[in-house]
Amino acid sequence: AxxxxxxxxxxxxxxxxxxxxxxxxxxxxxxxxxxxxxxxxxxxxxxxxxxxxxxxxxxxxxxxxxxxxxxxxxxxxxxxxxxxxxxxxxxxxxxxxxxxxxxxxxxYRLGNVIKNGIPVAIVGETNVGKSTLLNALLNEEKAIVSDIHGTTRDVIEDVVNIQGTAFRFFDTAGLRETSDVVESMGIERSYRKLREASVILLVVDTTAPLPRILDRIYAIRDLIDEQHLLITANKLDIGSAETIQGLRELPLKENEHLVFLSAKRREHLDELISRMQETVSLERIGEEDTIVTNxxxxxxxxxxxxxxxxxxxxxxxxxxxxxxxxxxxxxxxxxxxxxxxxxxxxxxxxxxxxxxxxx
Known part of the structure; x- marks a missing residue:
């Protein structure tokens, strides 16, 4: 026409x-x-x-x-x-x-989560399985997986819809002392993302000695404020019995949960996902509730x-x-x-x- x-x-x-x-x-x-x-x-x-x-x-x-x-x-x-x-x-x-x-x-705090996804920071020492866990959650190879310490040198971000809930994952560089300039820049960005996240997934290696893991948990507790802390005890299939038992006896705060899993074998991921969903109860949003998302x-x-x-x-x-x-x-x-x-x-x-x- x-x-x-x-x-x-x-x-x-x-x-x-x-x-x-x-x-x-x-x-x-x-x-x-x-x-x-x-x-x-x-x-x-x-x-x-x-x-x-x-x-x-x-x-x-x-x-x-x-x-x-x-x-x-x-x-x-x-x-x-x-x-x-x-x-x-x-x-x-x-x-x-x-x-x-x-x-x-x-x-708006809830609205931003609804619109852009629950911000989840995956943190922990190098080579504890953070990238493997993220890949298991995303069900695809997004991060570099290697046995070499410090492979993830930057913050890797991914948004995924899991069972109707959007999560915005930040796979951070391993938090440790380093002389490598590039890696140290990634670690600094990791600390920033840690402060921005609503949920902190602290991945620990159950094959490591218990005192070392407890030191890491106490250090993360000092860094976060009101965020939910999910202590994710990885490598359950090959973990130390003494370490696993010690973690089970760890007193948890009100905003903390402990989940045992094997990211490599993708075992007990459902429990971790349920815990993440519990941090923001989106189901309680009523038809008449006014939520600012913009x-x-x-x-x-x-x-x-x-x-x-x-x-x-x-x-x-x-x-x-x-x-x-x-x-x-x-x-x-x-x-x-x-x-x-x-x-x-x-x-x-x-x-x-x-x-x-x-x-």
Whole structure:
């Protein structure tokens, strides 16, 4: 047909957004749904496409508009000493908004895991079987497997969908003292990934003496904070009976688990996978739960949170409404950027909608 052309990438979704059929966050959810690889990420993307997240943002903006309308009305009638709202009620409203923004902002930690996979760092001394374990989990040869110490000289990253859950594995260089410049750079990157991971798979060699393994466990405990530590006792098929028994008697902390396996023979991998899945209970996500998965949304919510904190501080210091209104407007802009509905006339329209200036 004359004038026909191939649609540009995302053109139909863009037209839907421009014509008001969906907001910006819903449009982004379309792309997230297409790219989703797990049930959890699909569930969250569909919930956002249906407007669940948008509704929460719209409700927040409506409350903020009500707040700023009251404040600006007081400024307009300041000479008449008219009070349109009790300051305690306004503070209660702001506190309520802060709680919602905080909940949404904090949900990004889980949302990022849902979208990009649970970050799992595989760490341990050289030649304990880290690459063999990763290959067993991925079911393919991604890392170099060798009997030579220090073969894995960098962080090898892979994302794999295991039983409906996405895991982002970092197979790190062996953490040890070394004079090799290239290997030492890989070890430094390993420490960075260790801090970024939600789950630490500490691989230990059960053929090694127990005191050496315990020293490694204590050292890793000192390096991590709130991450889940899965002590993976490898080479169970050829391990020392004394070492294995000593590990079984090891007292574990609340966020720690001990799994015995043989990566080479791929034995007891299911138990390890179950333990990894337990660290993030994606099954508990309900249809109505709002989970932030988009980095842009998280940044906007973080900035909105900072604006609201300034409002709270200003109210504590009994600053005039003029200063409070400035931070509220800023917060409205950040929230509006999420859904793409920023309008300079919104505040004025809200005032005329809810109040009769002539009376």
């Amino acid at each position: 004359k004038g026909a052309r191939i649609a540009r990438p995302g053109e139909y979704t863009q037209r839907a957004f421009m014509n008001g059929k969906m907001d910006l966050s819903q449009a982004e959810a379309v792309a997230d749904l297409i790219a989703s690889t797990t049930r959890a990420s699909q569930k969250v993307a569909i919930q956002q496409m249906r407007g669940g997240f948008s509704s929460e943002i719209s409700a927040l903006r409506e409350q903020l508009l009500h707040f700023i309308a009251l404040v600006e009305l007081e400024l307009d009638f300041s000479e008449e000493d008219v009070e349109f709202a009790d300051r305690r009620q306004l503070r209660s409203l702001v506190d309520q908004i802060v709680r919602v923004v905080t909940r949404l902002k904090d949900s 980095a842009r949304h998280f940044e906007a919510l973080s900035q909105a949170y900072e604006s609201l904190q300034r409002v709270q501080a200003g109210m504590d210091q009994q600053l005039s409404g003029e200063f409070l209104a400035q931070d509220i407007r800023e917060c409205l802009q950040y929230l509006g950027a999420i859904t793409g509905e920023i309008s300079n006339d919104e505040v004025l329209g809200h005032i005329f909608k809810h109040f009769c200036i002539g009376k």
